[in-house]
Amino acid sequence: MEELIKKDLVTSGKAKSLYKTSNEDLYILHYRNDTSAFDGKKIESLEGKGL
Numbered sequence: 426m427e428e429l430i431k432k433d434l435v436t437s438g439k440a441k442s443l444y445k446t447s448n449e450d451l452y453i454l455h456y457r458n459d460t461s462a463f464d465g466k467k468i469e470s471l472e473g474k475g476l
């Protein structure tokens with residue numbers, strides 16, 4: 426099994442980030458613990474949200 430290496434950020438949204446990897450057919454989808462309210466005026470980190 427080949428080891429994947431996280432490379433460039435492709436796109437990022439409110440809760441997830443998508444990264445290229447060393448294998449051009451595979452990507453890494455990173456779920457973040459960030460949450461927002463009131464049109465982004467209140468941003469907090471909730472431990473475990475991104476699991």
